[in-house]
Each structure stands twice: as structure tokens, then as C-alpha cells.
Amino acid sequence: MTAVTPAARRERILQEAVRQGLLDPEESLLAAFVDLDGVAATVGALHEAFAGPCGEGTRQDAGPSAAPRVLHTFAAKANCLVPVLRELAGLGMGCEVASAGELARALAAGFPPDRIVFDAPAKTRAELERALALGVAVNADSFQELERIADLLARRPSASRIGVRLNCQIGGGSIAAMSTATSTSKFGVPLTDPGNRERLVRAFAEHPWLTWVHTHTGSQGCPLDLMARGVAQAVDFADEVEAAFGPGRVEGVDIGGGLPVNFADDEVTPGFATYVEQLRTHAPDLFRRGYRIVTEFGRSLLAKNGFLAAYVEYTKTAGGRPIAVTHAGVQVATRTVFGPDAWPLRIEAYDGYGTARRGRPVRQDVAGPACFAGDLLARDRALPPLRTGDLVVVPDTGAYYFSTPFHYNSLPEPAVHGVRVGADGEVEFALIRPAQDPWRLSERDGVGVPPLEPVGAPVPGVG
Missing domain, CATH: 2.40.37.10 (Lyase, Ornithine Decarboxylase; Chain A, domain 1)
Known part of the structure; x- marks a missing residue:
């Protein structure tokens, strides 16, 4: 046929x-x-790419034939329509959100809180408080945010997984707006800026609830080897934390998403399996040391x-x-x-x-x-x-x-x-x-709301 x-x-x-x-x-x-059959096939390809043997591990439940323990989340920003998110939840995906609105949509779509990851560079205190109360995973984007989380956790413990986003500062791709690991990117803690690496290690010493490392190099226009080398930098830092505080101090590495899409024709390239090959080449310890893994693909799943x-x-x-x-x-x-x-x-x-x-x-x-x-x-x-x-x-x-x-x-x-x-x-x-x-x-513009008073109009009861 x-x-x-x-x-x-x-x-x-x-x-x-x-x-x-x-x-x-x-x-x-x-x-x-939206081709829902195609979505299911693409999600299947993602799961298959990460399902192979991960090599010898050091965690208690990792071994020569163990598969990496992976949570694949969908980046809601790529398509935040609730029925689409609900379809992805039914296919075994988690959800990565970058605003309160996306978090609300993820919850409405039925994602359990422990399968939601909250990433955003400007999380408010109220947003963090809500995410922590729900048990949503949170990746802090700055030292100030880490301190805000510490203050909130001191008042109310949380089941949330807490990580810190690293800017590995390894460079950008061909689209500047899509490159998030440049030396001056607004995202994450700049890993190579003077004193930051040592300060991050101290943060792990001071905050026992800080158990994850997160990175995201960029998306469209970023070559796969650049993305994989960014992950390698994050894994190297996780290894450094473990060397300082013992095995198991870092539970997992959130490697972000960013797989670019071929817009030239119908061929699906690069594929998730090709990216995993790059990860095995440039960041083999991601698999060998048995870290849990979170991914945050978006465009490559839906485009x-x-x-x-x-x-x-x-x-x-x-x-x-x-x-x-x-x-x-x-x-x-x-x-x-x-x-x-x-x-x-x-x-x-x-x-x-x-x-x-x-x-x-x-x-x-x-x-x-x-x-x-x-x-x-x-x-x-x-x-x-x-x-x-x-x-x-x-x-x-x-x-x-x-x-x-x-x-x-x-x-x-x-x-x-x-x-x-x-x-x-x-x-x-x-x-x-x-x-x-x-x-x-x-009707969305407040039709029915009383007209605004002109500037300088007298206020009733005052005069």
C-alpha cells in the first residue's frame, strides 16, 4: 500500500x-x-528517541540497560490551546509553562501539578506562592528569585521540585532572538561571569531543597551540537555539586527544548533521535550518571x-x-x-x-x-x-x-x-x-462600563 x-x-x-x-x-x-494523528506520531518519536539504553549509571536504579528516567514536557507557549494541551496530556506529556496564564491553561487541560514545570524570568511572589502550593516544579531564573523561593519555603514547605536555570554562555545561533545562551542573555544565572559558579555551589549548600539544574541554549537557528554542548555544561556543573556534597545531591537535569524545525519542505529533520546522538556525544554523563531528565520541546512537536x-x-x-x-x-x-x-x-x-x-x-x-x-x-x-x-x-x-x-x-x-x-x-x-x-x-473591551471621566472633571462630593 x-x-x-x-x-x-x-x-x-x-x-x-x-x-x-x-x-x-x-x-x-x-x-x-491541527493534525492530531501527526501529533501522536511525533510524541511517539520523542519517547522512542529517549527510550534506548543510557549506559552504566551510578544511581541505585540505573544500570547498563536502564533507560533514562525522562519527563517530556510540552512548551505551552508553542500552542497554548487547552484542547491541544489536553491531547498532549493524554499522550503522556507533561507541560512547561512560562506565565500564570499558561499555568492556568495547563491545569485546565488536566496536567497533574507534578508534571508541570514553571519557567519564566519574571515570576511574581504571588505566582511562586501558588506554584509551590500546588507542587508545580519551579526553575529559578536568578539569585534574587532563589532568595524569594527560600523565603516562601521557610513559611510553607512544598512538594515542588526546585531547580536553577544556568546560562552556560556558549554562544548563539543564526537567529539572535532565539538564542538564549549568549554572554548577555536575559535568561538564567550567567555561569561564566566572575564568582557566579562558586555562588551557585554555595546556593546548593545553603538550600537543601535545591535539587535540579536547568539549561536551555536556544531554538530555531541553533545547531544541535551547540545545544548539546550547552547541556554538557549544565551536567558538568551538576557533577561539580555532587562531588562537593555527595551522590544524589542533584536529582536531575532539565535540558530544555529547542529542536529546530525544517520549514523548507515536508521532511521532518532534524529528528529527536539525531539530537539524542548529539547528547550522547557531547554530554554522555547526562545518561551515564543516572540523572533524571526533563525536556521542554514545543515547536518541534507541533509545527x-x-x-x-x-x-x-x-x-x-x-x-x-x-x-x-x-x-x-x-x-x-x-x-x-x-x-x-x-x-x-x-x-x-x-x-x-x-x-x-x-x-x-x-x-x-x-x-x-x-x-x-x-x-x-x-x-x-x-x-x-x-x-x-x-x-x-x-x-x-x-x-x-x-x-x-x-x-x-x-x-x-x-x-x-x-x-x-x-x-x-x-x-x-x-x-x-x-x-x-x-x-x-x-464585547471584550468593556462595553457597558461607564464612560471614563475626562481629565480634570470635578469629582462628585468634592469642591
Whole structure:
């Protein structure tokens, strides 16, 4: 039996979405789809990559054939829609959160607190108090945060696992905004700044509840060997703490996430197994010494398992170049619009029934609906000629795109649908997020609240 290609699968889903009215040129101009079968397969690949023998260990329950004790958490920032998080929880994932809002969503999705990791550089006292009361794992981002945690724990003990984030300062990748281990990164305790390493060791001496080490080198644009060498630095520090205070003083190492995604075509590369090979090469003690491991992958789990589809509303020519004006732009592809060189996306052309167009490619712009000149999904892109009523599909947008809309021009959030395809080819949709009604957006702005008093107006009862 011939395997169905990702492109053929998207076309089948698109055609059925049109047939069922989930895409309609009058009513549903833009919609997004999450391939739940693909999500399950990707999560399975992650678990398999870390399930192999970890080599000889020094922990009581580690040995030559023991698998690393791993908690894989999903970085909620990549797609924080509660039904998606709930799906991941059902697949055995934990959840990494970086704000109170993400923590609330993780809890709503059913993640047990002991499978949630709270990372953020600006946690408030109230947020920490709540996380510690729940038993959520916390990674402190600074010495000041460690002292705040110490103060809270002195008042009320907690079952939370507490770690400290290290900035191993080993350098950045090709996208500066995605590189978190540069010498001046805002994240973590800078490990090579004068005196910091010694101060961190003293923190472990002073705080018996501090039992984890955390690091994250970066994500898109960061090569795998750089990421693995960052983990190696964190493991070296954990080994130093254990040498000072005895085996078992560091319970585990949270190695972050960051596996980059191939946005050029449908090939899934690099894979999780390739990254594990890099870890075994550069950070073998991560496995040999039997540390518990936490991962925090996000984009690599969801990006290629989601796509956007939008209708072409108008076509025109300017300066000799064709332009297709669509309903997908900065509101759902913010990074690409503002950083097209760092975040290029593929565009696929379909007719209004969801059948791929096969015409001779013509160089054209694919524009969004927002009222500024830079709202372009693609510039000078070779595609079959687009016409009014056609559909454009934007693959690889399952993470950080439609799940995190940008409300420019009061553009509404599109509907998001989960998709499963049976062995017989039958497509089943489940609503993940309903589309916003643009005519009711004002309800979110406090309509019904008394008008604000003008500046300088007399205050009743004062005069």
C-alpha cells in the first residue's frame, strides 16, 4: 500500500473542510487545522528517541540497560490551546509553562501539578506562592528569585521540585532572538561571569531543597551540537555539586527544548533521535550518571502538524508583479510578516474546492488583510497563478502561528479544528477554538462600563 504524502493528506483534509463548510468564501474565510494523528506520531518519536539504553549509571536504579528516567514536557507557549494541551496530556506529556496564564491553561487541560514545570524570568511572589502550593516544579531564573523561593519555603514547605536555570554562555545561533545562551542573555544565572559558579555551589549548600539544574541554549537557528554542548555544561556543573556534597545531591537535569524545525519542505529533520546522538556525544554523563531528565520541546512537536488555509479575496498587479490579497496575514503569521528572512513559510495554491493548482508558476506576492504595506506572507514567490476564490495553504504553522494570534486591526481569531483521518480515508474534525465574530469583538473591551471621566472633571462630593 502506497503511503500518503503529507501534501496529499493536506489536500484531502482541505477538500473535506470545504465540503463540510469549515472553509467558505462568505462565512469562513480563514481556518486552521491541527493534525492530531501527526501529533501522536511525533510524541511517539520523542519517547522512542529517549527510550534506548543510557549506559552504566551510578544511581541505585540505573544500570547498563536502564533507560533514562525522562519527563517530556510540552512548551505551552508553542500552542497554548487547552484542547491541544489536553491531547498532549493524554499522550503522556507533561507541560512547561512560562506565565500564570499558561499555568492556568495547563491545569485546565488536566496536567497533574507534578508534571508541570514553571519557567519564566519574571515570576511574581504571588505566582511562586501558588506554584509551590500546588507542587508545580519551579526553575529559578536568578539569585534574587532563589532568595524569594527560600523565603516562601521557610513559611510553607512544598512538594515542588526546585531547580536553577544556568546560562552556560556558549554562544548563539543564526537567529539572535532565539538564542538564549549568549554572554548577555536575559535568561538564567550567567555561569561564566566572575564568582557566579562558586555562588551557585554555595546556593546548593545553603538550600537543601535545591535539587535540579536547568539549561536551555536556544531554538530555531541553533545547531544541535551547540545545544548539546550547552547541556554538557549544565551536567558538568551538576557533577561539580555532587562531588562537593555527595551522590544524589542533584536529582536531575532539565535540558530544555529547542529542536529546530525544517520549514523548507515536508521532511521532518532534524529528528529527536539525531539530537539524542548529539547528547550522547557531547554530554554522555547526562545518561551515564543516572540523572533524571526533563525536556521542554514545543515547536518541534507541533509545527509540522498544523496548517492554515485562507481564501484569496482579490488579485491585482502592481509594478508588473501579481499580488493575491488573502485573509491570512500578520494576525496569524506574525513572526513571518515581521521577520521574513528568519521565518519564511511555504505557500501552497489550491482552487476553491481544495484541489491543488498545477499551473505554470508565476512570481507573485501573497498578501494579508492588515492595513500596512508589510503584511505579506510571501514576496516574489513562484506559485501557480492565484485567482479570486482560490485557497492558499500555509504548512508548518502548528506552533507559534494561529494559536497565538496578533490582534492588529481588530482582526478576529480564526477557528481551529483538530483532524483525524481514518484508515479508510474518512476525515473527522473536532472544534478546538471557535472563530471570533468580528462584529462582537467590542464585547471584550468593556462595553457597558461607564464612560471614563475626562481629565480634570470635578469629582462628585468634592469642591
